[in-house]
Amino acid sequence: MSESQNIKKTRQTLYEELWAEPMTTVAVRYGISDNGLRKRCKSLNIPLPPNGYWAKVKAGKPVADRPSLPPYNETILSYESHGDEANASKVQSKRKKGILELLDFEELTVEQLENMHDFDLLAPGSLEIFTNWCNGLTVPGRIQDYDELISKHKLEMEYRIERDKEYPFRGEGIKLWNPLEKVKDRDNEPIIPINVSNSQRNRAYRIVDTILKAFRELKGSTSVDRGDKDNINITILGTTISFDLCECKSKRRYLDDQKTEFKPLYEMVFDGRLQINWRIYKGRHYSSSENTPSNYLSYIDVVDNRLENQIPMMITEFYKRCCDNEISAHLDHKKWVLEYEQEKEESQAKELREEQQKREQKRQAHRNSLINDISVHANNWFKHEQLSRYADELEAHLATYTDE
Template sequence: MPVFDSASGPQKLTRAELYEKAWSEPMATLGPKLGLSDTGLRKICDKYHLPTPPRGYWAKVAVGQRIKRPPLPKLPASMRGSEETVIVFHQPPRPAPKELVAQQAEDDYPAGVRRRFEADPENRIVVPAILEQPHALVASSVLLLRKAKVDEDLRLRTRGLKCVALKVSLSAVDRALRLYDALFKALEARGHRVTLVTNDNETSTVVHVDGEQVGIEIQEHVTRTEVPPLKPQTGWYSKKYVWEATGRLTFVLTESYLSVRGKWSDGARQNLDEMLNDIVFGLGDAADAIKSRREAFERAERERQAAEAKRREAEDRARRARGKARALHQEVRSLQQSLAVREYVAAMRSAADAANLPPEHELRAWLEWAEEYADRLDPTKALRVPDDPDPHAEYRTAWNSPSPEPERSSWWQRPWYNR
């Protein structure tokens, strides 16, 4: 909403009021509220010696960093006076740009709500310096990791242990468990759930976010250096390496191909201890991506099943049509045969009458049987829908169809009768 009404005439702000507004929200959103562009508002701040947030300030605030802002300086002697400390805005409020409106609309969605919640300094996740009263999964993992052995790459071997997912060295396991402890407690405080899932002797750590399961793991970056042989080797030899643990941890999502951020690592300016809020927000993004992907798969499966049902229905219609055609051809042949038999019987009776054959002659008995046979062939006597005379023709054709004879390009490969 605009800060002032354009119908009420010019509006005034003191330097202190404009200073507070400039450090409360970005220039891109504050400018339209004051009827200016962000560049025009920045020029006014420079004119009245007002410090403004530097580039990247709001991005750092969004991840929970606290940056000290410079104090409001005094005006030069030439600008002092009550009339100079009042800034007058004559322009009417400008509508917000389309991209800003879209961003504000996006902030109203659950992702925007999560982003604002995690960016609030009051909700910052703090990693404890000492692991006291740990989460139940972390506490059980501590006992199990005491039995873990160290692999060649200096990382603990956790396969077969029902503990949190870790690929770290012995020197970094304490910090990794403290990160897990702070993260698990924060997730449960936000209404999520963390469980351990065992499959094929491999235990994975799964976060349940909005009904979706997101796998997580903490890894440590280790360096590998090849040890040169003491003397030149002429044949094959086994290379030897020296491994070194760096202490740099990385939090990864084990689910791949989600098109969202899936890795957070220690860096030169920021480490994982300061990224837990961003990780929690990223888990929500991953859950949304998993849900979208699952819904896309389900939608594609429904479409495939619908297409398959449509194809089968079309095949059934075509199969029934071919069966009806066979029945029709059979009925036509039967009618033609019936008419031919009756024509034969009529012709033979005429010939028998012309020859004055007695009624007890065997030919007359034969003609009576032939006439009965014509009635049995005649489909007009039954007045019913005929059945398919060969309902298994489709399957028999598919099963018993002869394989095509291979082509013979050379003359000696051809049968002797074609030479």
């Protein structure tokens, strides 16, 4: 059974169970918490009974109808709708929801996949919904509830600054004893790679927060790997993407009162322009196990197009490439399956031919042995006939003695 068939079976089973019994009962059966089961159902796009559903059922009160099980490859996107642009300033914007649906790979042939590229993976009407959602992505001027990875970055950076003040020579492997040690020395914990000046830090946080939440809305997962280097991995449709955000530097001449005999004439200083560098990995391809970046893309602040305004273009480009990678991955997989089945059929046919050949050789050997021993068999037959006649004659002769 294929992976997609397993997912379909699991979704259908959970869907039936969760609308037949309370979630706590089903969770105990699977040996997990109800919160863990709820998260699993959310990732599988399984609709759950609303709050108070089972209390109403127990009390015999009417309840909402059970919704049908939506396809697994659907994503619900919420975006702003401004209506007529001419009246956009007068009409308050409203949130709309649209379904982003992918085509079912099980129903696509190799020939169809070979003619598909990037957004061909989307079901009819989904591209318009995705475009409307993507164009509505904006970076807020203020964020109260940051993504957990941003919050972790804030805490880690505060620690690093205080630690480096406490141990100014730790980079050279020198640690001076301090009886009034306030900060415990430890290695850096990996966080999102954001390298900007203090004046641009909040702006960088808002940009990264918007990007992370956008990918999560597209059913992407985010993680920071363990190790000694800052990193971020975003996985969507089987493709892994990583990035680093930095602030550009410009060459500036040292001021006269700062010049010394041993200093250079120029220094590199942050100039307020942010740049984000992306790396795209084709990690899901069946034909290759290499996990090396296949594409590099960079976006930078420009005078008439700040980085915040380029986020819709970034998300569109990366989702398009992820769709293209997904098509290629499933095309490779289907070709591999066909080749495997063909090799299996050829192997079975070869084994059948060899078995038939062995039986024919055995039959021919037996026939040859009969032909080669025909004289022996003939002599044996004549001897048998002679002995049979002798026995008959002897028996007849003995009968005459009995009569006498």
